Amino acid sequence: QKEVEQNSGPLSVPEGAIASLNCTYSDRGSQSFFWYRQYSGKSPELIMFIYSNGDKEDGRFTAQLNKASQYVSLLIRDSQPSDSATYLCAVNEQAGTALIFGKGTTLSVSS
Amino acid sequence: DTGVSQNPRHKITKRGQNVTFRCDPISEHNRLYWYRQTLGQGPEFLTYFQNEAQLEKSRLLSDRFSAERPKGSFSTLEIQRTEQGDSAMYLCASRPAPDTQYFGPGTRLTVL
Numbered sequence: 001q002k003e004v005e006q007n008s009g010p011l012s013v014p015e016g017a018i019a020s021l022n023c024t025y026s027d028r029g030s031q032s033f034f035w036y037r038q039y040s041g042k043s044p045e046l047i048m049f050i051y052s053n054g055d056k057e058d059g060r061f062t063a064q065l066n067k068a069s070q071y072v073s074l075l076i077r078d079s080q081p082s083d084s085a086t087y088l089c090a091v092n093e094q095a096g097t098a099l100i101f102g103k104g105t106t107l108s109v110s111s
Numbered sequence: 112d113t114g115v116s117q118n119p120r121h122k123i124t125k126r127g128q129n130v131t132f133r134c135d136p137i138s139e140h141n142r143l144y145w146y147r148q149t150l151g152q153g154p155e156f157l158t159y160f161q162n163e164a165q166l167e168k169s170r171l172l173s174d175r176f177s178a179e180r181p182k183g184s185f186s187t188l189e190i191q192r193t194e195q196g197d198s199a200m201y202l203c204a205s206r207p208a209p210d211t212q213y214f215g216p217g218t219r220l221t222v223l
Contacts, residue, residue: 095210101153
């Protein structure tokens, strides 16, 4: 069974710090990797996706992918209280097919 | 706002009743996905459509669940004879680019 694993947290960081969120996946055939942010009671919001090994940066967010280790991470620089949310990692095997999600990591940024 | 709309936003029903949810994706998006999310879990895939064709169904989609997408536009998800275990957020997603999925606001179902 294809699985995506995340630490449930909570991960607590002070405002301005770097938050590091991690995810591992079981299916070596996975092609695409996503990070979603979900505020309590709301639907998931796509923040980044990555396909190739290495780093991808978008503003304060950096996604890192290591296919050999089957590991994806999300770094949030200069963390803000508004970043407090649950971060969901998702993968899929082929473009356009179903996403497989982890359970999410809860991030708390204190001011 | 992703442009994906879902109705109703909240539904409370009694066990054994039938419920139907609707999703309106962005008009030019040919793929539409349904997921279910329970408290403390990530979304779980239910089914997806390419235009009006239902391409894949999860084993989670029991015989009580049915989904349609007539004319390849909006989609409906019906649950017959609801059970308390069906209480969840039902999410619809639309695909604006080859490999991204954007979610609507969801329909929260509570089965009493």
